[in-house]
Amino acid sequence: MSASAFNRATPYIFLLPAAVVLAIALMYPVGYMVWASFLNWNPSQRIGEAEFVGLANYARLLSDMQFRESLTVTLAFAASVVSIELVLGVGLAMLLDRKIRGMSVLRTLFILPMMIAPIVVGLMWRYMYHPTVGIFNRTLKAIGLEPVPWLSDPGWAFVSVVIADVWQWTPFIFILSLAALQSLPSSTMEAARVDGATRFQTILYVKLPLMMPVLIVTALLRMIDAFKVLEVILVLTNGGPGLSTEILALRISRTASEFRELGQAAAMSNVLLLLLMALTAVMFVYSKFTEMRSRRQVA
Amino acid sequence: MPKITLAGVTKRFGALEVLPPLDLDLADGEFTVLVGPSGCGKSTTLRMLAGLETISGGEIFFDGRPVGALEPKDRDIAMVFQDYALYPHMNIARNMSFALRLAKTPASEIEKRVKLVADMLNISHLLHRKPSELSGGQRQRVAMGRALVRDASTFLFDEPLSNLDAKLRGKMRTELAEMRGKLHKNMIYVTHDQVEAMTLGDRIVVMSEGRIQQQGSPEELFKKPANMFVAGFIGSPSMNFITAVLEGRGQETFAISPGLCVPVPSSAAEAAGGREIVVGVRPSSIHLEHPRGIPIELRVVVSEYLGAQTVVAARTPDGTEVLVEIASGRRFCAGEAIIMQIVPEDILLFSKESGLRI
Numbered sequence: 001m002s003a004s005a006f007n008r009a010t011p012y013i014f015l016l017p018a019a020v021v022l023a024i025a026l027m028y029p030v031g032y033m034v035w036a037s038f039l040n041w042n043p044s045q046r047i048g049e050a051e052f053v054g055l056a057n058y059a060r061l062l063s064d065m066q067f068r069e070s071l072t073v074t075l076a077f078a079a080s081v082v083s084i085e086l087v088l089g090v091g092l093a094m095l096l097d098r099k100i101r102g103m104s105v106l107r108t109l110f111i112l113p114m115m116i117a118p119i120v121v122g123l124m125w126r127y128m129y130h131p132t133v134g135i136f137n138r139t140l141k142a143i144g145l146e147p148v149p150w151l152s153d154p155g156w157a158f159v160s161v162v163i164a165d166v167w168q169w170t171p172f173i174f175i176l177s178l179a180a181l182q183s184l185p186s187s188t189m190e191a192a193r194v195d196g197a198t199r200f201q202t203i204l205y206v207k208l209p210l211m212m213p214v215l216i217v218t219a220l221l222r223m224i225d226a227f228k229v230l231e232v233i234l235v236l237t238n239g240g241p242g243l244s245t246e247i248l249a250l251r252i253s254r255t256a257s258e259f260r261e262l263g264q265a266a267a268m269s270n271v272l273l274l275l276l277m278a279l280t281a282v283m284f285v286y287s288k289f290t291e292m293r294s295r296r297q298v299a
Numbered sequence: 300m301p302k303i304t305l306a307g308v309t310k311r312f313g314a315l316e317v318l319p320p321l322d323l324d325l326a327d328g329e330f331t332v333l334v335g336p337s338g339c340g341k342s343t344t345l346r347m348l349a350g351l352e353t354i355s356g357g358e359i360f361f362d363g364r365p366v367g368a369l370e371p372k373d374r375d376i377a378m379v380f381q382d383y384a385l386y387p388h389m390n391i392a393r394n395m396s397f398a399l400r401l402a403k404t405p406a407s408e409i410e411k412r413v414k415l416v417a418d419m420l421n422i423s424h425l426l427h428r429k430p431s432e433l434s435g436g437q438r439q440r441v442a443m444g445r446a447l448v449r450d451a452s453t454f455l456f457d458e459p460l461s462n463l464d465a466k467l468r469g470k471m472r473t474e475l476a477e478m479r480g481k482l483h484k485n486m487i488y489v490t491h492d493q494v495e496a497m498t499l500g501d502r503i504v505v506m507s508e509g510r511i512q513q514q515g516s517p518e519e520l521f522k523k524p525a526n527m528f529v530a531g532f533i534g535s536p537s538m539n540f541i542t543a544v545l546e547g548r549g550q551e552t553f554a555i556s557p558g559l560c561v562p563v564p565s566s567a568a569e570a571a572g573g574r575e576i577v578v579g580v581r582p583s584s585i586h587l588e589h590p591r592g593i594p595i596e597l598r599v600v601v602s603e604y605l606g607a608q609t610v611v612a613a614r615t616p617d618g619t620e621v622l623v624e625i626a627s628g629r630r631f632c633a634g635e636a637i638i639m640q641i642v643p644e645d646i647l648l649f650s651k652e653s654g655l656r657i
Contacts, residue, residue, distance in 0.1 A: 185382070185384065187380045187381070187382050187384035188384045188385070188386060188387070190351050190371075190378075190380070190384065191378070191380060191384035191385075191386070191445075192386075192397070193350075193351065193370070193371045193372065194349060194350075194351070194371045194372070194376065194377065194378045194398075195372070195397050195398035195401060195445075195449075196371075196372035196398050196401045196402060197372075197397075197401055201401060205397075206386060209388040210387065210388055212388075
C-alpha cells in the first residue's frame with residue numbers, strides 16, 4: 001500500500017473497532033430477531049434445532065385477533081396519551097412562561113414525575129386506584145359518590161393507564177415547550193401586541209406556529225416512547241381486564257414467556273420495530289425538510 | 300393626530316429609578332427625535348409611550364386623554380423595532396397585513412393598502428417571501444411597511460437603523476426623511492446617533508441619565524446648546540472644551556489658557572461664578588487663517604485625511620486635546636507646532652461648575 005493510500009485509509013482504520021462493536025452489539029441482536037421470526041422456535045430448543053417456517057409467523061399475525069386487538073390498544077393508547085400530553089404540556093408552558101416569584105421551584109416540582117422509575121409509578125398508581133383503600137375511591141366515597149372500578153372495568157382500566165402515563169410524561173412536553181417559548185424573540189411578541197393581538201391571538205397566530213418544529217419533534221419522541229411502554233401497564237393491569245390494556249410490548253413479552261413462542265414474539269417485535277422505524281423516518285424527513293428550507297432561505 | 304403629553308412620567312424597576320419624573324410635550328404632526336447615549340432612558344420613554352412598559356408614576360395624555368393604563372392596541376400607534384421583529388413564519392404580505400387581519404378589515408381593503416405601501420417602499424416584489432429570505436435593508440423596509448399599513452396616528456421608531464451597515468443607514472435615513480414629508484403624522488424616533496437626530500428631527504430632545512438636557516430644533520441645539528453635555532453630544536466631530544482662567548486686564552476680562560487668550564464679556568465673567576471658565580469651540584470653527592481670528596497654539600498629534608476634509612488631532616501647550624476640521628489641501632506632520640485661528644462668533648462659554656452655557 002502506498003503512503004498516500006494508507007493516509008487516506010487512516011480515519012477508517014480508527015473507525016473500525018467502533019464499527020465492529022456496533023455491528024455486533026446492534027446488528028447481531030436485530031439480525032437474530034429477524035432470523036428468529038422465520039422459525040417455529042420453542043425456548044427449550046437451541047436456535048439451530050428450530051424448524052424454519054418462512055413467513056408463517058407473519059401470516060398468523062394477520063389473522064390473530066388478539067394481536068390485532070393489541071395493536072389497536074397500542075395505537076389508541078399512543079394517540080390518546082400524546083394528544084392529551086401535548087395539550088396539557090403546551091398549556092402549562094404557556095401559563096408558566098412568565099416572571100413569578102418561586103417559579104424555578106414550581107418548574108422543578110412539575111418535572112418531578114418524569115424522574116421517577118416507571119415501575120414505581122405503576123405501583124404508586126395501583127395503590128391510588130385500589131378499589132377500597134385507594135385515595136380516589138375513598139375520596140369519591142367521602143363526598144358521597146359511587147366508587148369507580150378503576151382497574152377492573154375494561155373501559156376504566158384503559159382510562160386509568162392513560163391517566164398514569166399522562167401524569168408521568170406531560171412534564172417532558174412541558175419543559176421542551178417552555179424552552180421553545182422562552183427562546184422566541186420577545187420583540188416579535190411585542191410587535192404582535194402593538195398590532196392589536198390579544199393574548200390568545202398571540203398564542204394562536206404567533207407563538208404556536210413558531211414553536212411548531214419543536215412540538216412536532218417532541219410529539220414524535222413521545223409517540224415512539226408510548227409505543228414501547230411496558231412497566232407501568234404491567235404493574236397496573238398486566239394487560240387486563242381481558243385484553244383492554246394489553247399493549248403490544250406486553251403481548252410480545254407474554255408470547256415469549258408465557259406462550260413460549262419465540263418465533264411468533266420475534267415477528268411481533270419486528271412489526272413494532274417497523275412501525276417505530278416508520279415514525280422515525282417521518283421525524284427524519286421532517287427535520288431534513290426544515291433544514292433544507294432554511295438553507296434555501298439563507299442562500 | 301393627537302398632541303402627546305408626558306406629565307411627570309417615571310419608571311422604576313424595583314427600587315431602581317431609571318427615569319426620574321419626565322415632562323414632555325410633543326406637538327401635533329411633529330417629527331421628534333429622542334437622542335442620547337445608551338442607558339439615558341430614551342428607549343424606556345418610547346416603550347412607555349407604546350404601552351409595552353408600564354409607567355411607575357405620572358401620566359401620559361393623548362389629546363388630554365390619559366392612556367397610561369391602555370394596552371398598546373388601544374393607543375392608535377404603530378411601532379418599528381430595532382431588530383424589525385417581523386413574524387418569521389409569515390410571508391411579507393401577511394406580516395404587513397397582520398394588524399389589519401386582526402382588526403377584521405375587509406380583504407379587498409387589506410390588499411389595497413398593502414399594495415399601496417409596498418409600492419411606496421419598493422417592496423412589491425418581495426410580498427411572497429419570508430423574512431429570512433430578505434436582506435437587512437429589505438427587512439427594515441418591511442418593518443416600516445408593517446407600521447405604515449396600519450395608518451395609525453402616531454409612529455414610534457426604536458433605533459430602526461442601528462442594525463444596518465453605514466452606507467445603507469445613510470440611504471434609509473434619506474428615504475425616511477422623504478417619507479416624513481409625505482406622511483404628516485406624529486413620529487417619535489429614538490436613536491443614539493446624533494447625525495440621524497439632526498437630519499430627521501423637527502425637534503430633538505437630548506436626554507442623559509433619564510433627564511431631558513435640552514429640546515429644540517437642530518439649529519438651536521447646534522448653535523445654542525444649553526450645557527456642555529448637549530454641546531459635546533451634538534455635532535461631529537464633537538466640540539472641544541478648553542478650561543481657562545479668568546483674568547482682568549485693564550477694562551477687559553480674558554479667559555486665559557496656555558496658548559489661548561479669549562476676551563470675555565464682563566457679564567459672562569460674572570455669570571461664570573468662579574475663577575475658571577470653559578471655552579467651547581467646534582472643530583469646524585478653527586481655521587488656518589481668519590482675518591479676525593483668535594490665535595490658538597497647537598501641536599499636531601495625528602492628522603486624519605478624510606477626502607474633502609482633514610481632521611487634525613492636536614494638543615494645546617498644557618496637553619488639552621483639540622480637534623480641528625479643515626478643508627483638505629495642507630498636510631500636517633506629527634509634532635508640528637502651528638498657530639490656528641478661532642472664529643470669535645463661534646466661541647461658546649460654559650460655567651466650569653454647573654456645565655451650563657453662559
